[in-house]
Amino acid sequence: MKCIYCNHHHTYSLCDGLKKCAKCKRKFSPKKQLFIQNAIELFCQNTNALQASKILDCSYLKISNIFGRFRHAISVFLENDFESNKGKIVEYEEFVYTLNKKNIYETQSILCFSDNQTIFTILMPSIALSQKLTSDEIKKFFLFHKFIKLQSNQTKINEFRSFFSLHIKNYRGVSKQNLFYYIKELEFKFNYNEQERMKILSKLI
Numbered sequence: 387m388k389c390i391y392c393n394h395h396h397t398y399s400l401c402d403g404l405k406k407c408a409k410c411k412r413k414f415s416p417k418k419q420l421f422i423q424n425a426i427e428l429f430c431q432n433t434n435a436l437q438a439s440k441i442l443d444c445s446y447l448k449i450s451n452i453f454g455r456f457r458h459a460i461s462v463f464l465e466n467d468f469e470s471n472k473g474k475i476v477e478y479e480e481f482v483y484t485l486n487k488k489n490i491y492e493t494q495s496i497l498c499f500s501d502n503q504t505i506f507t508i509l510m511p512s513i514a515l516s517q518k519l520t521s522d523e524i525k526k527f528f529l530f531h532k533f534i535k536l537q538s539n540q541t542k543i544n545e546f547r548s549f550f551s552l553h554i555k556n557y558r559g560v561s562k563q564n565l566f567y568y569i570k571e572l573e574f575k576f577n578y579n580e581q582e583r584m585k586i587l588s589k590l591i
């Protein structure tokens with residue numbers, strides 16, 4: 387087994403089940419490593435935390451914490467990617483997402499950028515709060531955005547919007563503080579296929 391830290395080919399087994407690298411001398415648990423690899427695979431295959439906890443025979447809390455770690459790492463990766471590709475942006479569009487249909491103040495605006503291949507998203511502050519709109523103004527805002535939606539052509543951003551609307555439903559009870567990470571997860575899954583996701587995420591973790 388290769389070292390998980392320096393990728394050195396020679397590691398030796400310790401009596402407590404751990405492995406130690408002959409080069410960097412760091413210790414790691416192959417069992418834990420295998421668990422993380424399986425979790426990465428399930429995450430990249432779109433398995434939700436509840437299903438994953440059953441497959442991996444662990445608590446829901448444990449796997450949702452691990453998935454949270456993945457989302458965090460993905461967000462940093464995508465933000466850096468956006469910084470280095472800003473110059474290639476050819477189109478942008480904004481769409482709205484309502485966390486709670488009964489509460490207009492829970493409406494978020496998501497800015498989407500595209501270089502025709504990749505989507506980059508930015509989560510904007512709550513529309514009602516940032517622009518201090520009244521309920522009537524927000525209703526108008528929705529109408530306006532629906533209008534834009536109908537007029538749009540088949541673009542990368544439109545594809546992403548459909549993908550987003552379809553998949554965000556899979557997360558039960560998206561909270562305001564986690565929305566950013568869910569958007570980043572969907573951005574990641576939209577931009578990369580299963581094999582690419584696994585390759586990138588394995589490197590990040």
Ligand SMILES: [Zn+2]
Binds near residue numbers: 389391394408
């Ligand atoms: Zn090493």
